[in-house]
Amino acid sequence: MKNKKLYLIIFLGIIFSIISFLVLNKKDIYIDNYIYQIISGCKCDTLTYIIKFITYLGSAVVVISINLLILIVLKNKKYGLFLALDLICITIFQLILKNIFCRTRPIGIGLIEEDGYSFPSGHTLTSVSFYGLLIYFIYNSNINKRYKKILITLLVSIIFLVGFSRIYLGVHYFTDVIGAISFSIIYITIYINIIKKYI
Numbered sequence: 001m002k003n004k005k006l007y008l009i010i011f012l013g014i015i016f017s018i019i020s021f022l023v024l025n026k027k028d029i030y031i032d033n034y035i036y037q038i039i040s041g042c043k044c045d046t047l048t049y050i051i052k053f054i055t056y057l058g059s060a061v062v063v064i065s066i067n068l069l070i071l072i073v074l075k076n077k078k079y080g081l082f083l084a085l086d087l088i089c090i091t092i093f094q095l096i097l098k099n100i101f102c103r104t105r106p107i108g109i110g111l112i113e114e115d116g117y118s119f120p121s122g123h124t125l126t127s128v129s130f131y132g133l134l135i136y137f138i139y140n141s142n143i144n145k146r147y148k149k150i151l152i153t154l155l156v157s158i159i160f161l162v163g164f165s166r167i168y169l170g171v172h173y174f175t176d177v178i179g180a181i182s183f184s185i186i187y188i189t190i191y192i193n194i195i196k197k198y199i
Contacts, residue, residue, distance in 0.1 A: 005189055005193070008185070008189065009186050009189060009190075012182040012183075012185055012186050013182075013186060015178065015179075015182045016179055016182040016183050016186070019119075019175045019178065019179040019182075020101070020179065022175070023101050023103050023119050023175070023179075024101060029173070029174075029175050031174055031175065032173040032174045032175055035167065035174040036106075036109070036167060036170070036173075036174065039164075039167055039168050040109075040168075042168075043168070047168075048111060048168075048169075051164075051165045051168050051169060052111075052112065052165075052169070054158075054161045054162060054164075054165045055112075055123060055162060055165035055166060055169060057127070057158050057161075057162055058123035058124065058126055058127040058158075058162035058165075058166075059123065059126075060091075060126070063087060063126055063127075063130045064087065066130075067080060067083045067084055067087060067130075068080075070083060071084070078198065078199060079137055079199075082133070082195050082198075082199070083130065083133060083134070086129055086130060086133050086188075086191060087126070087129075087130060089129075089187070089191065090125055090126060090129040090130070090184065090187065091126075093125070093183070093187065094120070094122045094125050094126070097119070097120055097183070098116060098117040098118075098119070098120070098122070099117070101117065101119045101120075102117055103117055103118040103119035103173075103176070104117070104118060105117070105118040105171055105172065106118070106170050106171065106172070106173060109170035110169065110170040110171050111168075111169045111170055111171075112169050112171060114171040118171075118172055118173060118176050119173070119175070119176045119179060120176055120177075120179040120180035120183055121163065121166050121172045121176040121177045121179075121180040122180075123162055123163075123165075123166055124159075124162060124163045124166060124172075124176075124177050124180035124181060124184070125180045125183065125184050127158065127159045127162040127163070127184075128159055128180065128181055128184030128185060128188065129184045129187060129188045129191075131155045131156075131158055131159050132159065132184065132185070132188045133188060133191070133192065134155055135152050135155050135156065136188075136192050138151050138152055138155075139152060140199075163177040163180070163181060164177075
């Protein structure tokens with residue numbers, strides 16, 4: 001693993017560790033309320049409708065459907081199989097982490113109904129790991145450079161918008177999303193480093 005990747009993992013590991021410590025010790029995290037207050041000031045019916053659609057892009061139904069489509073369409077089944085394994089791994093990590101931290105979701109501000117614990121954000125974990133792996137595949141593909149840039153920009157936008165949507169909809173704290181992004185980037189970096197010799 002190259003030094004830059006190692007430094008990234010260490011940096012994100014520190015961020016995740018700090019947030020984890022605060023969550024485990026049930027500390028009030030000022031930035032959560034501050035960020036939510038800023039985002040809540042932007043709320044309107046039209047934007048809420050759009051955000052509800054965006055958050056759906058990080059759901060299990062959507063990513064599994066995309067994975068199945070890739071398995072059916074692409075001749076090289078390795079890509080679809082590695083995406084499926086990726087989804088299985090990140091789902092296991094999600095269940096383990098949520099049951100370690102047992103953080104309750106924000107109370108009284110949710111615009112949609114969600115069950116389970118809050119930290120880390122499951123939609124964000126899934127989005128970063130799944131769409132992140134797709135970005136890696138596209139970046140290393142023979143697709144036309146112009147289309148490659150468009151697809152990668154679109155997928156990066158989806159990742160960050162899904163994270164934003166979870167805070168906007170009041171079902172996650174800001175630190176739930178940042179913690180999920182940090183953990184998922186560490187995970188997908190290691191995962192790609194493992195599978196790249198088989199592709």
